Amino acid sequence: MTFAFLAPLYRWDLAFHVMSIIAWMAALFYLPRLYVYHCQVAPGSLESARFKVMERRLLKQIATPAMISSWLFGILLILTPGAISWSAPWWWVKFTCVILMSGFHGAMSKWRRNFLNDQNVKPERFYRIANEVPTILMVIIVIMVFVQP
Numbered sequence: 001m002t003f004a005f006l007a008p009l010y011r012w013d014l015a016f017h018v019m020s021i022i023a024w025m026a027a028l029f030y031l032p033r034l035y036v037y038h039c040q041v042a043p044g045s046l047e048s049a050r051f052k053v054m055e056r057r058l059l060k061q062i063a064t065p066a067m068i069s070s071w072l073f074g075i076l077l078i079l080t081p082g083a084i085s086w087s088a089p090w091w092w093v094k095f096t097c098v099i100l101m102s103g104f105h106g107a108m109s110k111w112r113r114n115f116l117n118d119q120n121v122k123p124e125r126f127y128r129i130a131n132e133v134p135t136i137l138m139v140i141i142v143i144m145v146f147v148q149p
Contacts, residue, residue, distance in 0.1 A: 006080040013080070015075035024070050025138055027063030028101070031108050032056065032131035038115055039124040048118070055112050067105055074098070097137045104133050107124035 018061070034055050041047035077083050084091050111127075114120045143149070 002081070003079040004081055006076060007082075008138075009078070010083065011072055012075045017077055018072065020066050020073055024066035024105075025063060025064060025134060027058055028105065028108070028134040029131070030114075031058055031063065032058040034058065035108075035111060035115065035127040036124050036131065038129075039120065039122075039127065043118040043120075047144050048115075052116055055115060057147050058110055059109060063105065063108075067102065071102075078146075088148065090144040090148040094141050097141045097144070101137045103132065104130075104137070 001124070034051060038048065038051040038055070041051065109128075111122070114122075
């Protein structure tokens, strides 16, 4: 099956892919920081309720739609003839990191449910360290895409 009709749309697809990634990364950078702050308030408090609303909105209204659109536009990019070389090692490293980023997104969703049910058992330090995961993955992804080592 040929997807030649995607070639003239490549730059548009790339632009929407990059915009989606920017929104997704912004959410992935901020959500663990909210969890750090959420650890500092008493469960059941007014402050805890406010964090629950902020976390839900960030995850459900920004992060998840941005992740879905990143994947959709990314799939269109890889279906565009000549866009990538399937034998290039950088592509597989990047793809692995995107899978890991999606898994991290899923973990943050689970952590949000724990906060929502006042069942968080992880310390503040855990979320401070987790806050670095999307940064590390993003650095690897950007180097793979632009440097293609």
